[in-house]
Amino acid sequence: MTRLAFFVLIAITASAADITTARAAAAVVAVNSPLQAPLAPSPSDPFPLWLQELTGQTRWPGETPPYIPMPNIDLSQVPNEIPRRDLGVCQGIERSHCSFDCYRCVAVDDISTCPTLSQTFDDGPSMHTPKLLMELEYKTTFFTQGINVVRYPDIFRQQHMAGHLLATHTWSHAHLPGLSNEDIVAQLQWSIWAMNATAGIVPKYFRPPYGAIDDRVRSISRQFGLVAVFWDRDSYDWRLNDDSKLVEEVVKDIVSWKQESQGGLILEHDSTVKTVNAGINVSRMLGPSQLTVAECINSNWYQNQ
Numbered sequence: 292m293t294r295l296a297f298f299v300l301i302a303i304t305a306s307a308a309d310i311t312t313a314r315a316a317a318a319v320v321a322v323n324s325p326l327q328a329p330l331a332p333s334p335s336d337p338f339p340l341w342l343q344e345l346t347g348q349t350r351w352p353g354e355t356p357p358y359i360p361m362p363n364i365d366l367s368q369v370p371n372e373i374p375r376r377d378l379g380v381c382q383g384i385e386r387s388h389c390s391f392d393c394y395r396c397v398a399v400d401d402i403s404t405c406p407t408l409s410q411t412f413d414d415g416p417s418m419h420t421p422k423l424l425m426e427l428e429y430k431t432t433f434f435t436q437g438i439n440v441v442r443y444p445d446i447f448r449q450q451h452m453a454g455h456l457l458a459t460h461t462w463s464h465a466h467l468p469g470l471s472n473e474d475i476v477a478q479l480q481w482s483i484w485a486m487n488a489t490a491g492i493v494p495k496y497f498r499p500p501y502g503a504i505d506d507r508v509r510s511i512s513r514q515f516g517l518v519a520v521f522w523d524r525d526s527y528d529w530r531l532n533d534d535s536k537l538v539e540e541v542v543k544d545i546v547s548w549k550q551e552s553q554g555g556l557i558l559e560h561d562s563t564v565k566t567v568n569a570g571i572n573v574s575r576m577l578g579p580s581q582l583t584v585a586e587c588i589n590s591n592w593y594q595n596q
């Protein structure tokens with residue numbers, strides 16, 4: 292058995308108890324009335340023993356997770372000619388580094404669209420996610436932050452048991468091109484461990500926060516087996532939060548996108564009540580023909596399923 296195979300095995304085997312818990316959570320969901328208020332934040336699950344042994348840590352990290360060396364992640368393979376950069380800074384950035392946030396550059400193995408116009412939701416889970424789950428009549432894709440997965444483990448399991456595709460949006464919404472190679476690893480590894488410990492899944496799809504990526508970040512995310520996912524339709528729903536955008540304007544965008552083309556991948560968020568309400572509106576407009584990101588490319592949903 293290779294060391295990588297052993298690592299994956301230890302992670303999957305250790306999560307069997309969590310899957311049992313997830314089934315119990317699903318039973319609770321089944322009797323919930325659609326009118327029931329969103330769940331209060333759940334107490335965090337105990338930090339798993341297998342993760343204690345793997346990392347030497349005794350609790351889930353805060354905003355800045357510690358780097359844990361892994362036998363299958365080789366940082367000597369990461370290109371060293373691509374400089375670190377701050378959020379929003381594109382001056383002096385070479386086009387050859389294939390930044391999505393600066394130049395909309397998409398690598399051959401990235402995903403940025405879908406044959407059917409489909410929603411995606413970033414930044415959760417949040418206390419508002421259950422309201423969205425109660426309304427959705429189709430399977431969607433959630434790009435979750437690990438720190439929120441362990442903050443709301445029952446909600447994350449509800450998302451999983453409802454059949455939605457769960458993907459990673461890093462541990463704590465880091466601007467990855469600004470981080471060291473080690474800190475990029477930490478953002479990815481802890482988000483994957485959070486998802487595995489909570490619902491027994493190893494994500495295949497990854498959306499970098501702010502769409503911020505370059506070939507240095509990709510060379511690390513690929514070693515984790517992750518496929519980078521972007522969007523080609525931005526709802527700018529986060530502007531609803533400070534009223535700099537109205538729901539009517541989001542709706543207008545959807546109408547024009549539907550007229551322009553059959554396809555597309557829409558960026559939305561399940562982080563606030565306003566963005567969730569907008570997401571519900573959009574879901575009613577687009578209907579149940581939408582696809583998850585895995586279905587957009589007719590591929591598997593997780594690395595371990």
Ligand SMILES: [Zn+2]
Nearest residue numbers: 413414500501
């Ligand atoms: Zn985000």
